[in-house]
Amino acid sequence: MIDNFKKKFIEEATEHIQDLEQALLELEQNPTNKPLIERVFRAMHSLKGGGAMFGFEKISEFTHNLETAYDLVRNGEMEVTNELLNLTLASVDHLGALLNDDSSNSESVMAQNADLMKKINELVTAGTVKKKTVHNTIEIDEEINTKSQTYYIQFQPNEDIMRNGTNPIFLIDELQSLGNCVAIPIVNKIPTLDDFDPNKCYINWEVFLATESNINSITDVFIFVEDDCLLQVNLISDTNLLTNQLFLDKLEEINVNQHEIGIAQLQDFITSLTALETKQSNKGKDERISLSSKDQTISSIRVASDKLDQLMNLVSELVTTQARLTLYAENDGQTELLAIAENVQKLSRQLRDNAFGIVLIPIENMLTRFQRLVRDLSKELKKEVVFEAEGTDTELDKTIIESLTDPLMHILRNSLDHGIELPQIRKNKGKPAEGRILLKAFYSGANVILQISDDGSGIDVNIIRAKAIQKGLISPDAALTKKEILDLIFIPGFSTATNITDVSGRGVGMDVVKRKIADIRGEVDVESELNMGTTLIIKLPLTLSIIDGLLVKVEETFYVIPLSVIDKIYAVEHSKLTNTFNNVVVLDGEQVSFFYLRHEFEIAPFDTAYEQVIVVNYEDKRVGLAVDTVIGEYQAVLKPLGKHYKKQEIISGATILGDGTIALVMDTNKAIKQFANKTLTTEDHK
């Protein structure tokens, strides 16, 4: 049980730490931004509270110190300096380490702990000295009593609040510690004994608090129960009303009547009261700050990822079964059944899209790591680099995002290490001293494109060429285009870094990047201009398990061709396809090279008047694939062909049709590449 809670805390804390890191990096760009400081503070506060609650005392203690520093920042008594940010970021890393072993006291961690704590305390002391002096001057001007303000706090916990281990009484106690406080419990909701559930909380509170603290300290008390209660905090007077006898009488009245008084009525009462009692001009109570949790409806929930996987599996099964129903209905011909089948098809398609939407997450989630990497590494390499990201709301399957982080880190490291030059060199080249790395994400059909570009030195094709010759990868007289030379960097064992640094060149190179991206059915491409910079383009599928395809037939076998690559379908006379020597057919007045699938698959030609040519996009060309018949659109649930067929690259998987027949899913890019290569080699042999 406890372990469960701890696990949950670790999960949550990891998120808080991430959020903290993100906020700090943003704060660095914008050091006076109030909401950001609040965000930093909130994350720390949650960490501290959670840590203490679940026995992670070191985290709690450590965060407490950090929080003290940021409290000063929040109150404008300390500035966000570079020193503070560096220290905080180091602390964030340290918190991560603490989270992983809070109980074990490994020496290095403890030393780090002490060191960081000391530094933070130094900063804080420097800050507090200032604070003290500010404080004193205020106290000279005003009496404590007049400084107190009266707040009206309506606290209505949800019935289930105690389930989370919260005791509302403690919250009231905490309020009382802030100043002079009268708390009136409203008990009229307590049911009769028969209906009474001891696990539920039936009491609301009306709290009147006269305090010197500001409204933040009050809402902080409720920080952990924000979502479990209705909370309204209103400033009702700039004086301490709890010293006013008439006001206390009114409170007694509330207590007896057991009616929440409501802010409007209270305002009226206080206005009359102040007018009556002091006959002073009332400043107006317009500076009401209300924090209403009611408006904050829950916008997200946490779901275990294996539950999602299960959901995806079920949806996939449903889609397969639905295909069967549609097929049956069509054969059966009953109009009513057809209508039902159509409806089921529509619904399951929507359900599929929805379910897939759930597992898509914006790439934003991995950016923090990249920002941090660029920040730290550029400092280490003494380079000035800004990292920018565009289209961060672009969404991808979570498994894709997970497998993408490592390759992207590697690409970024390369850009930082080999791409961006030192400031002085950049100036000599007439470029701004500050380098720029841009991560751009956008949708392109059923794909997502990620571009990582830097404005660094670019890749020198001559060096690559020389290196490839030296390593025996190409022959010295090989005539290669620029693109072909650039593609050499993806060959295993190729690393151009002249001196292997700590940063990149750890023996893994771009070939690993390419392979990892290929594992998630992605493709990677490189473009580079000498002294202008390098761009890596990664093309990824949106999702891995269901594709929209076109069902076609070649002889007895069904194939699915992904709709995303299909441009157009033409019916072409049989003779035009078979009586050609260069595999080119004229379609819409345009010459299109094509592959006759029967021929490619070594099957005898089809004896018919017309055949279908499906024109697909291959790289930047249009290529035709001749098939026997086109059956129609089909949603294919991808199933692996298994290890035994791993080498058959032209088939990326299989899917089971409604009648139980298997259809093969064709990877047209790989297929065309393979057909084209074969044609080339046979020509060479001639």
Next chain:
Amino acid sequence: MKEATKINSYLTFKLRDEIFGASVAKVLNILEMIKITKVPKAPVYMKGVINLRGSVLPLIDTRIKFDMGETVYTDNTCILVLDIEIAGETVHVGALVDSVQEVIEIDDADIQPSPSIGSKYKSEFIDGMVKIDNDFIMLLNMDLIFSTSEITLLRESSGDTQVEVETRV
């Protein structure tokens, strides 16, 4: 010492006129012939795929592996659904055989080592031989046979040049 839990039951099947045995622990299922979907550009012994209760099962022509020519389908042709271990992973694969015979109990003591000379097949694929009545039954190492991408299991010295360098699938 042999492991106490070792299963000594073998399923025997025929390829042409020869009888082979596979440990029953490896055989999940025996299917009658059903429709096979051919996969283009695959090696000749990879017959295609079949739909096994909603999942896709690759099918291997066992006769080609034993250099007996392609399987000729008869009423007795069967598919053995096997549980094969490839590099620590369990993979299901279907094996085409001419006919399934019976399940027999074999005492470990009766199993003779596969003869190092005189056998057509590479010895690593054969776990042993056993003589029942007048028939010799070859007990096969199914894991190895169905995970290698060698086209046939013939000894290289037997003069067959089809054998590729051994690479695991």
